Amino acid sequence: MSFAKSVGLSFFHSLLKSQLETKTVNSPLLVFRQLLQFNLKPSDLTFSLVIKASASYSLKQRLEANQIHTHLLKSGIIHSVYITTALLSLYVNLGCIKNASFLLEDMPERDVVAWNALISGYSKNGYDLYAFYLFMEMLREGFSPQTTTLVGLFPSIGRLELVSQGKSIHGIGVKAGLDRDSKVKNALTSMYAKCRDLAAAEILFEEMVEKSVVAWNTMIGAYGQNGLFDEAMVLFKKMRENTLEANSVTVMSLLSANADHETIHCFAIKTGIVIDASVITSLVCVYARSGDNESSGLLHNSLPEENLVSLTAIISSYAERGNVDMVVECFARSQQLDMELDAVAMVSILHGVKNPAYTDIGVAFHGYGIKTGLCIHSLVANGLISMYSKFNDIEAVFSLFSEMQEKPLISWNSIISGCVRAGRADDAVELFCRMKMFGHHPDAITIASLLSGCSQLGYLQFGKKLHGFVLRNNLEVEDFIGTALIDMYIKCGSIDVAERVFKSIKEPCLATWNTTITGYGVCGFQNKALAHYAELRKRGLKPDRITFLGVLAACIHSGAVDEGRRYFQIMTEEFGMAPSLQHCACMVALLSRAGLFKEALLFISNMDFDPDSAVWGALLSACCTHQEVKLGEYIAKKLYLLDHRNGGLYVLMSNLYASKGMWDDVARVRQMMKDTGGDGCSGVSLLEVTSFKEMDDNSYLWEVDHGAQSCQQTFSD
DNA sequence: ATAGGGTTAG
Numbered sequence: 001m002s003f004a005k006s007v008g009l010s011f012f013h014s015l016l017k018s019q020l021e022t023k024t025v026n027s028p029l030l031v032f033r034q035l036l037q038f039n040l041k042p043s044d045l046t047f048s049l050v051i052k053a054s055a056s057y058s059l060k061q062r063l064e065a066n067q068i069h070t071h072l073l074k075s076g077i078i079h080s081v082y083i084t085t086a087l088l089s090l091y092v093n094l095g096c097i098k099n100a101s102f103l104l105e106d107m108p109e110r111d112v113v114a115w116n117a118l119i120s121g122y123s124k125n126g127y128d129l130y131a132f133y134l135f136m137e138m139l140r141e142g143f144s145p146q147t148t149t150l151v152g153l154f155p156s157i158g159r160l161e162l163v164s165q166g167k168s169i170h171g172i173g174v175k176a177g178l179d180r181d182s183k184v185k186n187a188l189t190s191m192y193a194k195c196r197d198l199a200a201a202e203i204l205f206e207e208m209v210e211k212s213v214v215a216w217n218t219m220i221g222a223y224g225q226n227g228l229f230d231e232a233m234v235l236f237k238k239m240r241e242n243t244l245e246a247n248s249v250t251v252m253s254l255l256s257a258n259a260d261h262e263t264i265h266c267f268a269i270k271t272g273i274v275i276d277a278s279v280i281t282s283l284v285c286v287y288a289r290s291g292d293n294e295s296s297g298l299l300h301n302s303l304p305e306e307n308l309v310s311l312t313a314i315i316s317s318y319a320e321r322g323n324v325d326m327v328v329e330c331f332a333r334s335q336q337l338d339m340e341l342d343a344v345a346m347v348s349i350l351h352g353v354k355n356p357a358y359t360d361i362g363v364a365f366h367g368y369g370i371k372t373g374l375c376i377h378s379l380v381a382n383g384l385i386s387m388y389s390k391f392n393d394i395e396a397v398f399s400l401f402s403e404m405q406e407k408p409l410i411s412w413n414s415i416i417s418g419c420v421r422a423g424r425a426d427d428a429v430e431l432f433c434r435m436k437m438f439g440h441h442p443d444a445i446t447i448a449s450l451l452s453g454c455s456q457l458g459y460l461q462f463g464k465k466l467h468g469f470v471l472r473n474n475l476e477v478e479d480f481i482g483t484a485l486i487d488m489y490i491k492c493g494s495i496d497v498a499e500r501v502f503k504s505i506k507e508p509c510l511a512t513w514n515t516t517i518t519g520y521g522v523c524g525f526q527n528k529a530l531a532h533y534a535e536l537r538k539r540g541l542k543p544d545r546i547t548f549l550g551v552l553a554a555c556i557h558s559g560a561v562d563e564g565r566r567y568f569q570i571m572t573e574e575f576g577m578a579p580s581l582q583h584c585a586c587m588v589a590l591l592s593r594a595g596l597f598k599e600a601l602l603f604i605s606n607m608d609f610d611p612d613s614a615v616w617g618a619l620l621s622a623c624c625t626h627q628e629v630k631l632g633e634y635i636a637k638k639l640y641l642l643d644h645r646n647g648g649l650y651v652l653m654s655n656l657y658a659s660k661g662m663w664d665d666v667a668r669v670r671q672m673m674k675d676t677g678g679d680g681c682s683g684v685s686l687l688e689v690t691s692f693k694e695m696d697d698n699s700y701l702w703e704v705d706h707g708a709q710s711c712q713q714t715f716s717d
Numbered sequence: 718a719t720a721g722g723g724t725t726a727g
Contacts, residue, residue, distance in 0.1 A: 183718045185718090214718055214719050249719050279720095282720075286721095315722085316723070319723095346723090347724070350723095449725065449726085479726085481726095514726095515727060
């Protein structure tokens with residue numbers, strides 16, 4: 001390239017320009033380095049081109065962005081508003097929000113474009129509140145918002161808790177005369193829909209004199225997001241009566257509005273929309289989610305070019321069911337095709353590794369993430385945190401968290417729920433306090449995870465505080481939070497409060513019903529549990545496997561053998577569900593507790609599975625109550641072979657021998673337990689003491705909030 | 718501007 005020297009900078013500028021136009025960009029930084037080797041001094045145009053090219057090169061190496069930044073600082077050109085703004089946008093696109101915000105802070109002279117870029121950057125990267133605060137700061141510094149500002153900001157206000165802020169900004173928009181812009185109107189409609197204020201969304205939509213396809217799509221999506229699927233369909237028909245042609249986004253919105261996917265698929269074929277790769281991709285997602293792997297696979301193969309989103313949908317359908325082999329196969333496929341995985345794909349892969357038996361595969365994916373640089377993404381780090389928490393590897397969880405450069409709310413949620421899952425709810429509560437010190441405001445997921453931690457600890461006082469927080473902050477007590485609240489109150493012994501929460505939910509989802517049924521079942525309220533099952537059926541809901549686990553648990557705890565048999569039959573015959581190992585363990589527990597050992601053993605021999613320690617454990621425990629030493633010894637051998645370190649085995653055997661006065665055997669079993677290192681303390685019952693009085697005789701009286709049956713007990717010492 | 722893949726409970 002000796003001629004380059006004579007042509008100077010302009011040669012490199014044309015090189016970058018042509019790369020930009022033909023989109024055949026190699027590393028723009030490479031061109032930049034060559035230019036420096038020729039002792040040329042880059043100008044603002046050079047930087048502007050390098051940054052633009054970098055943006056379309058979708059450069060994943062944040063390091064390269066930093067290098068451009070460094071050169072800019074050295075050359076002094078950083079003071080140009082345009083260049084700094086371009087660099088800021090580049091950082092935003094890379095998800096380096098911190099760097100972008102530092103740039104804005106240091107700009108001696110800011111312009112609206114820079115504010116807009118950072119506001120929408122915060123918004124797109126999950127820093128919703130930051131977007132809002134930055135917007136306020138912008139107003140305080142005397143800048144007037146533009147349409148771009150509002151359009152970038154509104155998506156981050158689309159949350160129930162921020163509905164009043166959204167209204168204020170709507171007002172600001174009206175004052176600035178921006179609300180007549182159709183982009184602003186559509187963004188507003190979508191915001192109100194996400195805040196669950198459908199009435200406001202409808203008014204905005206009706207107001208529009210000339211409704212574009214985008215406007216119709218927005219409103220169809222609005223109904224879909226709020227569960228009004230029929231309304232979404234009706235609006236779609238109206239749209240077609242108004243002779244507006246549906247486009248690919250319409251079809252995708254209908255698909256996510258739970259419309260019958262085969263109908264929509266037909267419509268897409270008839271109108272020709274189906275050739276759109278995004279539509280095929282959405283169809284792949286829908287079929288994959290419904291578990292129809294064959295259709296999703298066929299559609300995926302019909303794509304003109306396999307794309308990552310579609311493959312990710314397929315991966316996640318396998319991942320959800322914990323099918324590691326298929327996840328690995330899909331991953332291999334992506335590598336054969338030279339596909340570059342992104343953070344979301346990586347997260348769904350990690351999601352598939354749930355079983356600690358596959359720790360080595362999980363660690364291998366972690367290694368892949370480090371090599372490709374994907375681990376820097378907070379999404380991937382969150383995925384890793386969840387994965388290691390399933391392996392109970394709390395050290396890995398904490399070290400991943402502390403290494404994260406940016407910690408948005410979702411990372412705090414990941415580590416909090418990770419701690420709870422790994423049985424470290426006390427750490428979760430501590431992290432929650434730290435999270436608040438860092439200025440984060442908990443959302444529904446934070447609260448739901450913490451509530452489940454409270455259930456684990458029996459920490460009723462804190463659970464009540466969280467309940468108060470939910471009520472004060474208008475968080476919706478449905479699905480997630482409602483279920484978690486009911487679970488917490490039941491496990492902390494406040495059955496009556498749990499019942500009140502359940503009654504306050506207008507349309508409980510299946511998970512809420514399941515939690516309630518299970519809760520009543522294990523607390524010994526068999527009639528209430530079964531009544532709730534009947535009510536669920538009356539409302540036309542279809543029970544699932546978990547429902548029947550709850551129903552069976554209720555039968556076990558009340559000794560209702562015939563009822564249990566009947567529900568097992570309903571499950572297998574009326575609903576055609578294949579019983580899982582857990583269901584079988586329930587049946588074995590039910591039969592053996594009633595002393596029906598022959599029937600229980602027959603049941604085990606007819607099972608489709610090899611019995612696991614839960615099945616044998618249930619049987620052995622029943623042997624204790626019925627003093628069945630011979631059968632007990634037979635089962636103990638089975639259990640010993642499955643897991644000889646299981647402390648429960650020795651405790652049960654010791655109790656069994658003791659019930660018959662066989663003290664030599666008791667001593668022998670206890671010695672065996674010591675030899676294997678077991679301590680026999682595998683379970684702890686725990687309730688929170690709500691009041692504590694010192695009595696005259698120096699003993700203490702403590703009371704436990706146990707709902708209807710408040711219990712009192714005294715103890716000395 | 719509207720839409721498609723991921724994270725939460727049972």
